[in-house]
Amino acid sequence: MSLVSYERHDGVARIRLSDGERGNPLDQAMVDALARAVRQARVDDVHVVVLSGEGRAFSFGGDVSAFGAAEDPEQLIDDLAESLHRVVSELHRMDAVVVSVVRGPAAGAGLSLASAADLVIAGTSARFTLAYTKIGLSPDGGSSLLTASIGLHRALRVALLNPVLTAEEMRAVGLVAEVHADEELESGVEQVVATLRSGSRAAQVEAKRLLRETATPGAEAALRRETLAIRARADSPDGREGVAAFLAKRTPVFPSNNP
Template sequence: MSLVDYHCTDRVARITLSNGRRGNPVHPQLVDALAEAVRRARADDAHVVVLSHEGTAFSVGGDVAAFAAADDTERLVDDLAEDLHRVVGELHRMNAVVVSVVAGTAAGAGVALAAAADLVLAGASARFTLAYTKIGFSPDGGTSLLTASLGLHRVLRLALLNPVVTADEALAMGLVAHVFPDAGLGAGVEEVVRRLRAGSRAAQVAAKRLLRETATPGEESALRRESVSIRARAASPDGREGVAAFLAKRTPSFPGD
């Protein structure tokens, strides 16, 4: 089964997370498929990349069941974070404007992946929640980079209290560029793509690079710190209890490290 679909027409590359039946969980196979789609978009010299999804979730976040089943959870989480961070870095650096489209749930790494885009478009049904600390993990996927765009205390609230943020709330805080009615989301996305394609690609890419490099000059080291931190959390007693509680659908009782 394909986890990520790809096609490119008129220099608009469309990357679709296609494991909607499971909520597009983030695991090594999905990240590998996503990396290949990004490589294809670069080879096709795409002007605009649209990252969207099938099903009712953009992504439910990390595949917690895979974490629990792994022989070496610490190694799996570290490798997964590093691979995901390479994809995020490619999206940030590519000579294209990246647009993500969220209808329904984006949780954990799904939030970070959606936010890796230059523009985040949402349907009215979109909901965002980090949820990492609910299972004893720390954030990855570039979540720490959001402090540059959303502000430190706003991101701390998202990371520590794990609220479910509506599409309109995400728009107000600056995470989302535009909210469309669910029935009009497709048309809204196409209008944004049309406007981007009508503009100067060279100017858009120059603006993207200038603003990103100014906002997050230490991106590579920040992503590496995320990998080191989530690896340690996954191996900790709290991380193991959080995963077990999530799978058992019970409230975790964190023992502390």
């Protein structure tokens, strides 16, 4: 089974996470397949990239069971974060306008990946949460760049309190561009694509570059800091306890809370 599907037609590349039965987990195999699809879209020099997830979720994020089973979780997460960050950087830097389509949960790195797009279009079933700190990890995947999208204190709330936010709540804070009923989501996305395709591609390329470079001039450095931070957290006592507790479906008892 292909973990990521890629189709190109009439200047539009459609990239779909295709492991819907497992909630499209962003494990190493999935991220590698996603990287190949994104590179292909760049080679094809498309005008618009539409990024979506198959099944009941956009993505539940990282495969926590793999973290728990790893002999060297620090190295596993370092490799995975670096791979994901290369994809995020590619989405930011490519000339194509990137549209993410979120139906169901976008959790952890799934939220980070969705927010790497230039426009986020969501169905009413969409739910957004980071949840890293709940399992003793620090956010990655470009999560720190949410400060530019939704503001510092909103981003801190999302990172520290881990609320599960609806599509309308995310639209209200500026991350989501449009919300549609799930049964109308596809037609809503097609209207966005049509609007982009009818506009000047050259002007859109310049607009994307200007706005991104102004809003997040230190994006690459931020992604590197995220990698170093989550790598350290993965092999820390809190990180190991958080992952173990998540897999055992119990409340974690973090060692750092009891110095």
